[in-house]
Amino acid sequence: MSALNRLRHMDFWTAITVLILAVLGLLLILPILRVLTLGFVDADTGGFTFGNFVEVFTRNYYLNGFKNSLYVALLGTLGACLIGIPLAFFTARFVVFGKTWISTLAILVLVAPPFIGAYAWIMMLGSNGFITNFFALFGINTPTIYGAHGIVLVFTLKFFPFIYLMTQTSLNGMNKSFEDAAENLGCTPWQRFTKITLPLVFPAVSTGAIICFVLAIADFGTPAILGRGFRTLSTIAFSAYRSELGGLPTMAVTVSIVMMAMSMLALFAQRRILAKRRYASALTSPPRKQRITGWRNAAMHIYCHGIVLIAMLPTLVVVHTSFLKTNGPVFIGGYGLESYERILRTAPEAITNSFVFALSAVVLITIFSALISYVIVRRDTAASGAIDFLMMVPYLVPGVVMAIGFVTTFRGGPMDVIGTAGLLILLYFIRRLPYGVRSTTSSLRQIKPSMEEAAVNLGAAPARAFLVITVPLILPGLIVGALMSFITAINELSSTLILYDGGTITMPVQIYLAVLDGEFGLAGALSTVLLLCTGACVYAVFRFAENRDSAFL
Secondary structure: OOOOHHHOOOOOOHHHHHHHHHHHHHHHHHHHHHHHOOEOOOOOOOOOOOHHHHHHHHHHHHHHHHHHHHHHHHHHHHHHHHHHHHHHHHHHHHHOOHHHHHHHHHHHHOOHHHHHHHHHHHHHHHHOOHHHHHHHHOOOOOOOOHHHHHHHHHHHHHHHHHHHHHHHHHHHOOOOHHHHHHOOOOOOOHHHHHHHHHHHHHHHHHHHHHHHHHHHOOOOHHHHHHHHOOOOOOHHHHHHHHOOOOOOHHHHHHHHHHHHHHHHHHHHHHHHHOOOOOOOOOOOOOOOEEEEOOOHHHHHHHHHHHHHHHHHHHHHHHHHHHHHEOOOOOOEEOOOOHHHHHHHHHOHHHHHHHHHHHHHHHHHHHHHHHHHHHHHHOOOOOHHHHHHHHOHHHHHOOOOOOOHHHHHOOOOOOOOOOOOOHHHHHHHHHHHHHHHHOOOHHHHHHOOOHHHHHHHHHOOOHHHHHHHHHHHHHHHHHHHHHHHHHHHHHHHOOOHHHHHHOOOOOOOHHHHHHHOOOHHHHHHHHHHHHHHHHHHHHHHHHHHHHHHHHHHH
């Protein structure tokens, strides 16, 4: 039978599987392979070489970037653990008033773009920051936010919610009889925590730590805004790409490969550590929250609420700044709406583009999330397993890497048929697709396939059974995944900076450029618009998640 005949006789879900693999091959595998291939190409001769990697690991410029990336990523992750683990322990084991408020603020911190936090800290602790100026009135010179310590601070306060949320979930599901047994044997509270509790929740802590580490390695906006000469691999890759415009971006690609390797090695190390030990236990004794009194209770509440308020401080500063009266880039005292008037006058295209690109990507994500989730959950084949594995790849590949892969694959060659706007939409789609797939997959796993099978047995075509029966049942998961995808897509900076042109500038890029130009009022107004969109989506996610949970009770 010819290939054409086989295609005609292919059943619906086999054809969908082939379509999914083709899309992932074109938009995910091909750009990454292109990046990996260019790392071994000599920019002058076009021949095969290891010289690019030799240069990266022997030249101080690149070695310092490697060390700096590792330094801020490790310290940022450590800081997130030192803040997030106690916060999770207190809220899971003791009665903490306002626990819902704490979780909500933590999630808002999580979804706000990190480069906005970096910009806000400049407003507070920069050379002319209001905290810096306040202490200067008393003759006290405070260290500025610029440099490695500032980047670590932003990473710590930005990423600790990953540790907090995952560790709290694990603590809530832990068998408390182990802790009770340790207490009966005379262990102190600190010994119980370090020898019993912490090892049992290590999988959750390590998973959150890996996410923090990977995001810190990939982050471009924070070191670009706060670095002031402190270069990381992400800023070096971006600079190398800009300097190699017109030729093969071999050094940018080589640096990007090193970033990918660091993330993958961290994930591999975590998997190896978890594989050596068992962490499972039966939940025969659910944890019960204790009520404490006195100074310990006061200290616990001050810590829990203080951490999330400090983490939210940059967001509050950004919103406050947006309402300060300005004359161009200069603040002239008092409050006004000049900054918002300016964005409507000078940056309407950035606002429009951000919404158009993000919403277009979300439409694609929603369609493919439904199809991919069905293939993963309902089709037990090698192809579905491969698709499930490929859904992990966008988490590990930094935005700079994917953007360079898109440029080298779809520009200047036989596939150069898509404009910049189309490339940005496709890039947002493939990078944020896992958010939609994971959410929809979770919904689909809770639904028995009997209703779909009944519809097919009654004569409905598989496509019709899917649209009429399955899609309405997984709609809450689709909506939550779409909202999470929109949040991350509209805040995308690093990949957009590489691809955008004059007609496709977005809000994150406009904010980044405004901060570099000292236009803090304009940056504050745009950031506030972006934060309002993000906050509205977070609220919607909570509402849909609550509705979905109640539907299955």
